[in-house]
Amino acid sequence: MYVVSCLSQAKSQVISRRSSLLLSLVFALIAGLGFSLRAGAQSAPRVQIITHELAAHEAAWYRLSDIQAGETLYVRVETLDGNFDPFVGLVERNLQGQLGEEFEQLVRRALAEGQDPIAMLDSFASDNFIAWDDDGGPGYAASLSHTFSESGDYWLLVTGSPFHESFGRFRLTVGINEPAVLTGEAQATGDEIIALQLADASGRSRVQELRGRLSPPSFSTFFDVRPLEAGDALYVFAEPLSGDFRPTLVLSDFGGKPVASGNFGGATQTAVLEYVFDEGGRGYQLTVTACCRESDDAPVEYRLLVGVNAPDVLNGQAQTQGSPVLNTPIPVKIGIRLQQITNVDQKAENFDAVATLRMEWIDPALAFSPDTCDCQFKLFTANSFNQFIQEAEGKWPEFTLFNQQGNRWVQNRAVVVYPTGRAIYIERFTTTFQAPDFNFKQFPFDIQHFFIRVDSLFPAEFYVFENDAEFTQIGDQLGEEEWYIVESSASVTTTIATTQALSSRYSFDFNMRRHLNFYIFRIFIPLLLIILVSWITFFLKDYNKRVDVTSANLLLFIAFNFTISDDLPRLGYLTYLDTLLTTTFAISVFVVLFNVALKRLEQAEKTGFVQTVDNYTIWLYPVAYLAAFSLVTYRFFGPFF
DSSP states (O other): OHHHHHHHHHHHHHHHHHHHHHHHHHHHHHHHHHHHHHHHHHHOOEEEEEEEEEOTTOEEEEEEEEEOTTOEEEEEEEEOSTTOOEEEEEESSOOTTHHHHHHHHHHHHHHHHTOOHHHHHHHHHHHHOSEEESSOSSTTOEEEEEEOSSOEEEEEEEEEOTTSOOOEEEEEEEEESOGGGGGTOOOOOTTOOSEEESSOSSSOOEEEEEEEEEOTTTOEEEEEEOOBOTTEEEEEEEEEEESSOEEEEEEEOTTSOEEEEESTTOOSSSEEEEEEETTOBSSOEEEEEEESOSOSSSOEEEEEEEEESOGGGGGTOOOOBSSOSEEOOEEEEEEEEEEEEEEEETTTTEEEEEEEEEEEEEOGGGOOOGGGTTSSOEEEOHHHHHHHHHHTTOOOOOEEETTEEEEEEEEEEEEEEOTTSEEEEEEEEEEEEEOTTOOOTTTTSOEEEEEEEEEEEEETTTEEEEEOTTTOEEOSOOOOSSEEEEEEEEEEEEEEOTTSSEEEEEEEEEEEEEOOHHHIIIIIHHHHHHHHHHHHGGGOOOHHHHHHHHHHHHHHHHHHHHHHHTTSOOOSSOOHHHHHHHHHHHHHHHHHHHHHHHHHHHHTTOHHHHHHHHHHHHHHHHHHHHHHHHHHHHHHHSTTO
């Protein structure tokens, strides 16, 4: 029995061991299955793609929520437009606003101490970021990967490289357990949010403040609204700063169709406007008009507050933040270097000139990332620049020479564009300019006004000219022998001219005098000698000879008059030289008549009376010329002219 009992007990123990082993295997399988399920859930790839725009020295923070230990983060930041050079960093806590201040202080201190900025950035980033990258992707693209050892929330920073000023739109691709993010081939997986920007739910909050002036005749202006995305809300607030008026607001789409308005009838002292872009928008314009003015002549000033996804704009108290919402007029520095005057046509009232025109401006739409061309700037000819403008969907400050006559022959034309959007346009040309302000009354001592006027083909809401004083100048050798420049100036005005719209005009004015050597030695001295010869004949008592000499003088004066008239147009007034010659002609005619009269009196045997009169005439003759010339000079150059 004992043996049987032992055998039974042994059998039971074997069965028990087998059952325990079986249960252990079952539990192990269940645990393994659970682990596999958890691992499978953890390794499922997730990808989110975000596009955003940053101004210079601006940063975007994104929160990575509910990250699990063992998951791997992949990040790639690429430039879409502008010259944005991305920098990306990962931190364990929200340091929004803090890192930027610390880094700026560190930069100032390092530069003051003469430290290497590159080594400084490496040290700072390694001390403050779990992972970071500046140019780890292709070109200037930034990319990083990091495997988390602890679960929780993390924060991702995207900003421009600290080594230079950069701005523009970028694409941020964030992936969990998806290495394809680093190659740029990853696709977004559904609507799941991995990164949430801290600024607000939309991540696109911007506020811009503008101040301006409205002037006659329209008392109105407009601004291009920068492209907005679907779901963006535009908020506008306007109030007067000076003048008695009430602002009105109108938002129009790309076809000029009004889609929203504010204070349209001028019912209130301020105007507000709100509009939601359900499908996004490009080409929208915001018009500001001064309504219900008491005076139609005095300019008025206004304040405009514009925000995207910032409803506090409507109370007029929002603070400026983020990139601009509206495109403001772009300043264009413009100058002309006059290198040669090849001809002055007084009859046609024009002049031919060789000059170089230079314009410089900064347009963010023209900015590009240097890694796209491995270059520090792009050089274009006219045709290639037009193609570049079309590809950038931008424009440039096209112009016309207002007083140009005929064709403009361009020797060379080039445009240099830098990554920041800074552009320099240079054109050397030859053309004929109208000079309608010629006034020949004081000829040949006249001062003539010449000018070159450059009109913008775009309204002043797009481009505003500024005088480039460093470039504007007169060449040392103009090549025009008759004239020389006595003074020059450049100015910029806003006028309704070429396009019949209020546009910017650059005027380069210069005054010129004649070299007088020709007129002194070819006209005035011969004229004086002729008068002197005529005076000498008064000492002769042969009145027949006197008549012959003075009659010959009349022919000389007529010849002088024809010589001068060949250089001038057929004027409706007498010039100074015309008046002198006419006066001389009149005195000569009088002298001929006087000598004939004396001859007749002599023939009438009134010799005593003739001699008495003749003695006085010898001295009255030069006095008469002197008095006549003085009166003529006073008439043209005196205070009453």
